[in-house]
Amino acid sequence: MPAAPLDIKDLSAGYGPTRVIEEVSFAVPAGSRLAVLGRNGMGKTSLFATLAGQTRRYGGEIRLGDRDITREPSAARALLGLGYVPQTRDVFPTLTVEENLFVGLKTRPKSAVEEAYDMFPRLKERRGNLGSQLSGGEQQMLSTARSILGKPSVLLLDEPLEGLAPVICEELMAAFSRLAASGDMTILLVEQRIQMALDFADHVIIMERGRIAWSGSPATLAGEHETVDRLLGVGGLH
Numbered sequence: 001m002p003a004a005p006l007d008i009k010d011l012s013a014g015y016g017p018t019r020v021i022e023e024v025s026f027a028v029p030a031g032s033r034l035a036v037l038g039r040n041g042m043g044k045t046s047l048f049a050t051l052a053g054q055t056r057r058y059g060g061e062i063r064l065g066d067r068d069i070t071r072e073p074s075a076a077r078a079l080l081g082l083g084y085v086p087q088t089r090d091v092f093p094t095l096t097v098e099e100n101l102f103v104g105l106k107t108r109p110k111s112a113v114e115e116a117y118d119m120f121p122r123l124k125e126r127r128g129n130l131g132s133q134l135s136g137g138e139q140q141m142l143s144t145a146r147s148i149l150g151k152p153s154v155l156l157l158d159e160p161l162e163g164l165a166p167v168i169c170e171e172l173m174a175a176f177s178r179l180a181a182s183g184d185m186t187i188l189l190v191e192q193r194i195q196m197a198l199d200f201a202d203h204v205i206i207m208e209r210g211r212i213a214w215s216g217s218p219a220t221l222a223g224e225h226e227t228v229d230r231l232l233g234v235g236g237l238h
């Protein structure tokens, strides 16, 4: 599937009676890279979970390409091209690394797992190990690789660098950039390492208490020290 645009209008959602996403609207053009930033607890993970159909929606609309997916259940959204790598590392503990990757292939041939091994040589070394035997960083790689193998048209990455060594972070961000640049995927990224997110993204939104408090380009944000201090915390850019 080629990259698709994502269009969000007036989206409000939460958990049971608790609303944590409030009238959020934004559009992400096909093949572009959006960074979603904000301090802890401001709603970044909940926004992605809402896009993936895993929270209770109170109102608003989500369009993926030319389809309205607002009322589609989570599994249908995945089939329609929405890939989601949650912060909680979605690894099957009793399957091997390779079996985990096979699950991500959907209808693609098994030989396509080599794409994951090219991206993460570490996974190739551990292809016969069980998911439960991997380190946190390896689980992170596996969860990300499995989603990418499904060739989603829009990929939601919630803190994909957590637990990874700096050199691997840089390789991974470069790989994400290539996926977006090749027109294969539209990528939305939640990341605490703000500078890395800004280097990657072509557009940024900052969330505060479930709303979008700021939206603009990485270059503009880098010059707005007051915004960075207020919405991301002093010393936010590093």
Ligand SMILES: Nc1ncnc2c1ncn2[C@@H]1O[C@H](COP(=O)(O)OP(=O)(O)OP(=O)(O)O)[C@@H](O)[C@H]1O
Binding pocket: 015, 018, 020, 038, 039, 040, 041, 042, 043, 044, 045, 046, 047
């Ligand atoms: N399962 C849940 N049930 C009820 N409230 C929740 C649940 N998950 C998150 N929340 C609340 O929703 C709000 C937003 O949390 P969320 O995890 O989306 O923020 P975040 O910006 O991703 O934070 P972090 O950077 O710490 O991951 C918080 O007030 C949080 O306590």
